[in-house]
Amino acid sequence: MKRRLHLGVRARLAGVTLLTMLALSACAQHAQSALHPAGPVSQAELGLMGFGFWIMLGVFVVVVAVLGYSLVRFRERRGDQGLPPQVEGNHRLEIAWTLIPIVLLALLIVPTFRATFALAQQQRGPGVVQVTVVGHQWWWEFDYPQLGIVTADEMHIPAGERVQLTLRSADVLHSFWVPALAGKEDTVPGQSNTMYLEAARPGLYPGQCAEFCGVSHSEMRFDVIAQTPSAFAAWVQARQHPDSTPATAQAVQGEKVFAQYGCGSCHTIDGTQFQGKVGPNLSGLGTRLTLAGASLQNTPKDLRLWVSDAHKIMPSTVMPNFSTMSSSDLHALSAYLEGLK
Amino acid sequence: MAAAAERIGGLARGEDRSASAVWSWLTTVDHKRIGILYLFSSMIFFLFGGLEAFLMRLQLMRPDAHVVSFALFNQLFTMHGLTMIFLAVMPMSVGFINYMVPLLIGARDVAFPRLNALSFWLFLAGGLVLNSSWLLGGAPNAGWYNYAPINTGAVVHGVSLNPGSDTLGIDFYVIGLQLAGIGTLLSGINFVVTIINMRAPGMTPMRLPLFVWASLITSLIIVFAFPPFTINLVLLMIDRMFGTGFFDPARGGNALLWQQLFWVFGHPEVYILIMPAFGMISEVIPTFSRKPLFGYSSMVFALVVIAFMSFMVWSHHMFTVGMGPVVNSIFAATSMAIAVPTGVKIFNWLATMWGGRIRFTTSMLYAVAFIVCFVIGGMSGVMLAVPPADYQFNDSYFLVAHIHYVLIGGALMALFAAAYYWLPKITGRLLNERLGRWNFWLVFIGFNVTFFPMHFLGLMGMPRRVATYPANLGLGFWNTVSTVGVFILTAGIVVFLYNLKRSAQHGELAGPDPWDGRTLEWSLPSPVPEYNFAEIPLVRDRDPLFAEKVHGNGRLVPAQIAEAHAAEEHASAHPAGIHVPNPTILPFVVAVALTVTAFAAIFRVWPLAILGLLAAFFAIFRLMYDHDPGHYVQPEEGAR
Structure with missing residues (x-):
């Protein structure tokens, strides 16, 4: 039921080659790790994490060595008489262990300042892809204002290019975190934050909301799919010209079910009369890897499970449980939605 | 513990033998009994x-x-x-502060004994109100820092911001913490005044034991840090109860306002938790190294600098909220700078051990463990102060590891050290050292097995506050290790509880000075009589008792009290004995009245809330204008 992340080869994922997927499955365990950076931003962050760590390790070794020596050398032994020398202090030593940490921290602060300012740069320009990330309870919306694309749960970006993000929230605080590509930035209601990221190589980078945002916070995941520029262009082309026409009789029936149950009052499907804005935009749902805040794999079975029992997957979600929907309606609905290209 | 408490109860009851034990605890104004109440209730909350x-x-x-x-x-x-944070570690420290500070400065009680009782009862009321939420519809559910706007429970576009959890839980947070917060604030004021005004003759500021300095600084931080939090709670209360929108952007409020005010309080709060620990360690290490504290003045100076700087670093909790690189850089610099005075303390403790004659009591083992674990927590703290690194660390399990290395590895290890060191003074019986060793090693190993892997989990992409995680992220192994650690840690705590119980009944009698101590409290019988000092001592050295052992006859010299005060202050000069305040039920009544108000407000029964407030005010006025003549206690024979 829970997603088995990108181990299976999913032919529907346009533009991501078989080779990439195999490469990914090899390092699936580290896909969400800050220790395996896949871009310059996370690389810079790891560099500073490491620099801080080595300086601190040096301090730790000194402290533990002095401590260990004292504990062994100065422990009370049988037959010890009288008092040890009652030393009350030593100004030279005290000044030394005030100044040495200052020097160490000065070493750390210089690259800290540089990186803090470098990572805050705005990436603006004609060729820079801009994405507006909107946190919702409990899914991610990705808008491409220059390209006229609105999607959910997976963010497509061109590999090897800096992508500028604008972060907003529809409800409460969330935090956008793709450890392999970049550290966090919060989405704050009533405020726009910015950050940029870049994937050095095509691949699939899982991310997750990192700021507690309500009952199903732990299910608020997403994927960043970095593609070669040409594959990204193909994805853009496909999204700009969505195919929302049901292709089979069952899918035609599914569209009716979609209308009958009022799904369109919350969900948008581009090129149809369904223009709801509460839930995720479902255009091209059939091309996505995951469902429901990336908490489920996008299979017809899991889609039906989601529609009929969403609250089992994601307690307290706004999505109602359509538990009374008949099996044939469910199958028709999943055929319709999985057919959206 | 209970038996020990009973012994001291017997002492405090003194002339009124008809009063029941419960009544005597409800009405006590003795700082030692209030200290025991703090220690006992914080232990229950800790469990x-x-x-x-x-x-x-x-x-x-x-x-x-x-x-x-x-x-x-x-x-x-x-x-x-x-x-x-609020009901276990902080009040446990307050318990030791309550019991020990007057003894350490040579005083007979705190400056405001009745206020002290009120502080305790308000703390307990707040804790009980907060925990009663479990039985009354659900506990608060938005994290201890309770960020806005989820905490407002506001409805946006027809949907609650805290869907599925629209219980009154966060009202219990808002009201319970206000109650407990008043108690803490009053306690802070009380100890500032006590330490400044109640010192024995010769106990100059630069002779104060480090634990007293730490208590003074902690109290000052409390006085300055709690008001912003109270303001936050009041704003949230009227947001939730009367429909304002201070924290709700949909109604023109600002979600980050809560965070700013919270951390203006919240970071100093961290030092409220760790400062008393610094003080405890600074008493334990010299005693068991048989040396004075190394670099006393720089230790005091470091405490003051840390306290001052603790108010200038709060935004390092907010590097990812979008404050921009200038603000982030400034707070990075101040946050790193606080490591300098902290480092001074660590090295001074090491230098205190250096050249000493170290006795490995359980208390000392905990003090050593404190240094190791706190250094690890401090190191990860410096790493977190680097904003670009923090973008990865923040809100991940790395942070969970960090805070627990500071709060367990730091504060709790020090509290254990203090427990083995000072409980014999409180109960009159030593804790068993063999059980103590079991307790120590289980806690030390269990703690590290539990929390060290959390550093890895955070780096591997596990956010904090997730109720579960998918199998494919590879987080299962270290999470399992961490849970195994909890079993070991729990075993250690169980051994401690058993040791407490067993030693309170059958422990070896401690006598006045079981550790060859250096400070004033070891000149007194264990447990300490109601009036503490039969004669107020003259303090002639930074380690007053030690100095008398080396240079005198091992006994403290009574202070030469000025003639004018002799009749009042000097026991032997007064035929009736030592003047001590009378017990009173009024502080307890105030707390009960405010508890009624608290529940009435939570359930929006406004007439009852107003009635409760009126009752509380009435009781407070009684307390203020009711002159307490006090009574006199004869010091026991042989008491010094």
Whole structure:
């Protein structure tokens, strides 16, 4: 039921080659790790994490060595008489262990300042892809204002290019975190934050909301799919010209079910009369890897499970449980939605 | 513990033998009995907080687990944080401060004994109100820092911001913490005044034991840090109860306002938790190294600098909220700078041991463990102060590891050290050292096995506050290790509880000075009589008792009290004995009245809330204008 992340080869994922997927499955365990950076931003962050760590390790070794020596050398032994020398202090030593940490921290602060300012740069320009990330309870919306694309749960970006993000929230605080590509930035209601990221190589980078945002916070995941520029262009082309026409009789029936149950009052499907804005935009749902805040794999079975029992997957979600929907309606609905290209 | 408390109860009852034991505890104004009340109730809350943590670790032991529901998990981590910070570690420190500070400065009580009782009862009322939420519809569920706007429970576009959890839980947070907060604030004021005004002759500021300095600084931080938090709570209360929108952007409010005010309080709060620990360690290490504290003046100076700087670093909790590189850089610099005075303390403790004659009592083992664990917590603290690194660390399990290395590895290890060091003074009986060693090694190993892997989990991409995690992220192994650690840690705590119980009944009698101590409290009988000092001592050295052992006859010299005060202050000069305040039920009445108000406000029964407030005000006026003539106690024969 829970997603088995990108181990299976999913032919529907346009533009991501078989080779990439195999490469990914090899390092699936580290896909969400800050220790395996896949871009310059996370690389810079790891560099500073490491620099801080080595300086601190040096301090730790000194402290533990002095401590260990004292504990062994100065422990009370049988037959010890009288008092040890009652030393009350030593100004030279005290000044030394005030100044040495200052020097160490000065070493750390210089690259800290540089990186803090470098990572805050705005990436603006004609060729820079801009994405507006909107946190919702409990899914991610990705808008491409220059390209006229609105999607959910997976963010497509061109590999090897800096992508500028604008972060907003529809409800409460969330935090956008793709450890392999970049550290966090919060989405704050009533405020726009910015950050940029870049994937050095095509691949699939899982991310997750990192700021507690309500009952199903732990299910608020997403994927960043970095593609070669040409594959990204193909994805853009496909999204700009969505195919929302049901292709089979069952899918035609599914569209009716979609209308009958009022799904369109919350969900948008581009090129149809369904223009709801509460839930995720479902255009091209059939091309996505995951469902429901990336908490489920996008299979017809899991889609039906989601529609009929969403609250089992994601307690307290706004999505109602359509538990009374008949099996044939469910199958028709999943055929319709999985057919959206 | 209970038996020991009873012994001291007997002492305090003194002339009124008809009063029941319960009544005597409800009405006590003796700083020592109030200290015991703090220690006992914080211990109970600590066990509750531990149980909450235990359930969370069971849930997180394996991926995709369903030991508890998401909604319950969120209540567990919220209540765990609140309980451990506000109801366990802080009041445990306050308990030792209460019992020990007057003894350490040569005083017979605190400056305001009745206010002291009121502080305790308000703390307990706040804790009980907060925990009663479990039985009254659900506990608060938005984290101990309770960020806005989820905490407002406001409805946006027809949907609640805290969907599925629109209980009154966060009202219990808002009201319970206000109650407890008043108690803490009053306690802070009381100890500032006590330490400044009640010192024995010769106990100059630069002769104060480090624990007293730490208590003074902690109290000052409390006085300055709690008001912003109270303001936050009041704003949130009227947001929730009267429909304003201070924290709700949909109604023109600002979600980050809560965070700013919270951390203006919240970071100093961290130092409220750790400062008393610094003080305890600074008493334990010299005693068991048989040397004076190394670099006393620089230790005091470091405490003052840390306290001052603790108010200038709060935004390092908010590097990812979008404050921009200038603000982030400034707070990075101040946060790193605080490591300098902290480092001074560490090296001074090491230098105190250096050249000494170290006795490895359980207390000393905990002090050594404190240094190791606190240094690890401090190191990860410096790493967190680097904003670009923090973008990865923040809100991940790395942070969970960090805070626990500071709060368990730091504060709790020091509290254990203090317990083995000072409980014999309080109960009159030594804790068993063999059980102490079991207790220590289980806690030390269990703690590290539990929390060290959390550094890895954070780096591997595990955010904090997630109720579960998918199997494919590879987080299962270290989570399992961490949960195994909790079992070991729990065993250690159980051994401690057994040791407490067993030693209170059968422990070796401690006598006045079991550790060859250096400070004033070891000149007194264990347990300490109601009036503390039969004769107020003259302090002639920074380690007053030690100095008398080396240069005198091992006994403190009574102070030469000025003639004018002799009749009042000097026991032997007064035929009736030593003047001590009378017990009073009024502080307890105030707390009960405010508890009624608290529940009435939570359930929006406004007439009852007003009635409760009026009753509380009436009792407070009685307290203020009711002159207490006090009574006289004869010092026991042979008491010094």
